[in-house]
Amino acid sequence: MAGDAEGGAESDDKTEAASPRRIERARDDGQVALSRELAGLGALSGGVLGMVLAMPLGAQMVRGLGGVMSRAHDIPPIDGAMEMARLGMLVVLPIALLTAIGALAATFLQTRGLVSAKGLAPQFSRLNPAAAIKRIFGMDGAIEFLRTLAKLALVGAALWHAVGDPAELPRLLFLPPALLLERLGRAAGDLVVAALMAFAAIAAFDWLMARHRHLQRLRMSRQDQKEEAREAEGDPHIKARQRQIRQQRARGRMMAAVPKAAVVITNPTHFAVALAYDQGGESAPRIVAKGADEVAARIRAVAGEAGVPIVSNPPLARALFRLELETEIPPEHYQAVAEIIAYVWRLGGQGQAE
Secondary structure, three states: OHHHHHHHHHHHHOOEOOOHHHHHHHHHOOOOOOOHHHHHHHHHHHHHHHHHHHHHHHHHHHHHHHHHHHOOOOOOHHHHHHHHHHHHHHHHHHHHHHHHHHHHHHHHHHHOOOOOOHHHOOOHHHHOHHHHHHHHHOHHHHHHHHHHHHHHHHHHHHHHHHHOOOOHHHHHOOOOHHHHHHHHHHHHHHHHHHHHHHHHHHHHHHHHHHHHHHHHHOOEOHHHHHHHHHHHHOOHHHHHHHHHHHHHHHHHHHHHHHHHOOEEEEOOOOEEEEEEOOOOOOOOOEEEEEEEOHHHHHHHHHHHHHOOOEEEOHHHHHHHHOOOOOOEOOHHHHHHHHHHHHHHHHOOOOOOOO
């Protein structure tokens, strides 16, 4: 009883429509909306088409059977039986083949060409007698029984409408043979069309119900939606940790470049920007490290340990701090930076110049 209560609570909790991602995952697992009635309609339509196409073969079979019967006393019984079987197969095979094609086509249209072996895996839970009794006598069984009655009523009404007035049937017996065959053929065609229309209506309704049940089974709870969003976008905690690791590694590489810098320009306490410059090169000085507050203090400390000159120039430090790492300074700062580097070189590159 506790398990049933938990299952009911879990079902009640799934109040949200299935997302496209959940539907696609279910499809990958072989779970799609599938109507048996629609597959049956495809088989029936294929069979009717096969019967229409086999009519010329049927006439040929009748003539062949007549010939076999007329020569029954001249041919061995086994040969006569084989010939009759061959003639019968000429008629039966097209009908059987088109019936199978119709059923497969209706199934593949519903599944959009899905072929999955997961649906063929044995479900041992269905062998449980208690579950089988529940399916037969439970709500699902009652719904299936009502559906069967509705189908019989609809098909019966369609056939009754196609037959017309039953009082006309005795009069048919007095018609000439040719006219009788014509009337019977027309009546058979009307019956087939009526049956197909009835089965088409049933199949359409059954497919809508199958799709509704399928989507109901795939409904999601709000927790399911959160977990799916987390899977699609990535766990924010993991992403934050990865971002932190990348920042730490980038900071480590930046700090490793400070001892090789030509000068560190400071605010003097809030900002620190380390510049590298190749005296013999043609490129402008570039920013190899920068930081604010604690990072700036760390840059000054590393520069001091490595003997890199530290120059206080608040306006220039603030301007250079806005630039990206590993970029050359813009032309508007050439003169100010050149004066600082020249000043550092005059000091011989030793000590601090604060």
